[in-house]
Amino acid sequence: MKKAVCPGSFDPITNGHIDIIKRAAELFDEVTVLVVTNPDKKCVFSPEERCRLIEKAVEGINGVKVDSFSGLLADYVKQNGISAIVKGIRSSSDFEYEFQMALANRSLAPNAETVFITADPQNMYVSSSLIRQIAAFGGNVSDFVPKNIVEEIEKRLK
Ligand code: COA
Numbered sequence: 231m232k233k234a235v236c237p238g239s240f241d242p243i244t245n246g247h248i249d250i251i252k253r254a255a256e257l258f259d260e261v262t263v264l265v266v267t268n269p270d271k272k273c274v275f276s277p278e279e280r281c282r283l284i285e286k287a288v289e290g291i292n293g294v295k296v297d298s299f300s301g302l303l304a305d306y307v308k309q310n311g312i313s314a315i316v317k318g319i320r321s322s323s324d325f326e327y328e329f330q331m332a333l334a335n336r337s338l339a340p341n342a343e344t345v346f347i348t349a350d351p352q353n354m355y356v357s358s359s360l361i362r363q364i365a366a367f368g369g370n371v372s373d374f375v376p377k378n379i380v381e382e383i384e385k386r387l388k
Contacts (some may be wrong), residue, residue: 315343
């Protein structure tokens with residue numbers, strides 16, 4: 231069984247993430263969407279809230295599960311027999327950042343490959359901070375996040 235992980239802070243999950251998760255689910259038998267800590271970021275949603283939103287957002291996508299972990303991604307990958315770390319790439323600046331992480335993860339967990347999937351052009355400008363900002367000022371985020379979590383995100387951030 232080929233297992234992959236889609237890691238991120240998901241603060242909150244966006245349509246851009248969903249696009250990558252769906253395409254990863256076509257390539258692997260099992261995909262875990264993993265809420266991990268980026269020590270450089272202060273998140274607005276708690277890990278539990280982020281997992282709950284992701285669980286609703288991935289309803290109906292076969293072979294996808296949700297988990298959270300506070301530690302090194304490489305350790306999670308080794309502990310769970312995962313063979314691929316899937317990342318979405320929106321731009322060359324994403325690549326610079328992701329390339330460095332991929333090399334570090336390769337050194338820490340040599341049995342796992344990082345696989346880059348190019349973002350759908352429609353979602354290239356979408357980011358979690360953009361969504362947080364729009365919702366905080368009372369804007370409509372329904373074009374940027376899955377329909378079944380719009381209300382919860384807008385209510386929570388307004
Ligand atoms: N479409 C749209 N937006 C996307 C996207 C896509 N396909 N992919 C990412 N984004 C956005 C996110 O919304 C996020 O936006 P924000 O900066 O406004 O919050 C941004 O791009 C970066 O997201 P993400 O890929 O989740 O990166 P991150 O920096 O938040 O998370 C971790 C990186 C959590 C995976 C990384 O820090 C990690 O592995 N941490 C665990 C500790 C560890 O192992 N550290 C060593 C790593 S070598």
